[in-house]
Amino acid sequence: MSSTSGVRNIGIPGVNPPEKTCNDPKCPWHGHLKVRGIILRGVVVKKKMQRAVVVRHEYLHYVPKFMRYEKRRKNIHARLPPCIDVNEGDEVLIGETRPLSKTIAFVVLGVVKRGEGGR
Template sequence: MAIGLDVPLPSEPQNPEEYDYEKCPFYGQLPVRGQTRSGTVVSTDMAKTVIVEQEYDVFVPKYDRYMKRRSRIPAHVPGVLDSLEVGDEVKIAETRPISKTKSHVVVELLGGDA
């Protein structure tokens, strides 16, 4: 609850001298604000970044049916949550822009391999 969300606080960083406190919402100065979303990790190829995919249904009035859509959101991974893999369910929160494409940060690991 230290960041204003009802998420468990992860353990302290292993190496405090080398830890990036500037981009950590738990032990640093990164404020979280705005929306929180949950989704599935679909890519872990980049360093300190994951791609979170969220599927949702959109109603199409012309055909009177629902169509599936998806959003792919790049999110920063703080060092204390570094053990994410493809298929993990995570919760992400909106924050200030961290880089050109990243404006979200991972705040909780909900489950693995859905």
Template sequence: MEAENKASCADKQCPFHGHLKLRGRSFKGYVTKKFPRRVVIEFERIIFIPKFERHMKKKTKIHARLPDCMKHSIEIGDYIEVRECRPLSKIIHFCAFKKIRSVNCTEKKIQPVETKAKGEKK
């Protein structure tokens, strides 16, 4: 797989075939949006609120660079790992590193919802 990606990836900002160095923090999350060269991942974290002495779940969204060699393998709903890199733009400070788990085909299909018009009886 690495050999076929080598020929097809001419991306300078690819951590595997280009000059982009990965360092620092890494996160795992689900892909919520996909753009031509960027993905948005979302994951939950638990924080402690001292005033109420309780824990609360919060969601975090991270924008990550999507290398050309991984563009066709990552879809919306996949569970991926991203790692920190130098700031590539105003909002992109991470790069997609590897795909951990793909979305099931059954979860991907959206069932149509039947709606009835006003005044229509079934």
């Protein structure tokens, strides 16, 4: 990872820091927020809050009775640092942090794939 001035190493291999910088204390790259726990992928479905997004995480759940998998999904609120630009429909990587508010315990780490927009 490149050691640009002011960018922290968050300890997750394969995740590169954003090109922009910010002075947000709750940014994992330029602030003091530590990322621990699980790392998830999801699609941004809403971007109407200030510095926060709603990410839809889809996963498979095994049903032992029928010996099959079923699709499940969950909406997760995640903090969006100002140095990361995302739009609705983008696939993002989010990491677990300490609780930042009543509903937010994840932070956006980066964009995996740009989407077409919408749901």
